[in-house]
Amino acid sequence: MVAGHRVQLTGEEWSTVEPAIENGHDWYVAVACTDDEAVVFVRNRWSDGWVLPGGKAEDDESLPEAAWRELREETGVDARIEEPLACVEQTFVHGDESVTGHLVVFDATAERPKLSGEFGTDADEITEAAWFESLPDHVDGVPSDLLLRLLEGT
Incomplete structure (x- = not known):
């Protein structure tokens, strides 16, 4: 567990995050999905940079199931979710x-690495997806030093 990551939210962001966590949705997922050479990142409407695909688990799904669904919805990539x-x-x-939440970052291997042209189930949510051979310049959501350590191991 990596503790101590603080995320400063705007009033609009707080009005979404705080009630969700207070209502028991304090576990969510991100996916470090690789093909042979690169990692997929997405841009969404609320982040300042590139983020790993992910989101909250639905009430009826496990965290690995949520990771698979979020990756598929946000990028169109089919992958095998790993540890x-x-x-x-x-x-x-x-x-x-x-408020405090918990983000589980899953390893995944792309089985069909082609990105979909349509990102996300909400057209306003995901604006772009791309494969990167190294960490993008502007990363959000997970501390850059942690991302580098994670990606070196994949």
Whole structure:
């Protein structure tokens, strides 16, 4: 477990994150999906940079099932979900308030690495997906030093 990652939220972001975590949705997933040479990242409407595909688990699915679904929805990539690489404890902060969630980063191997032209089930959610052979310049969501360590092991 990696502890101490703090994420400063805007008022709009807080109004989404805080109720979700308070209502028991404090576990979510990200996927470090690789083909032979690269890792897939996405851009979404609320992040300042590239992020690993991911999101929250639905009530009726396991975390690995959520990882597979989120990767497929956000990129169109089919992959074999493997072992968790890390669990990141994230504290979301807005003003003097904070809530804590847990992000499980799964390893995955692309079985069909072609990216879909349609990203996400919500057209306004995912704006772009791309394969990177090294860490993109602007990464959000998971600390860059952790991402580098994770990706060196894949």
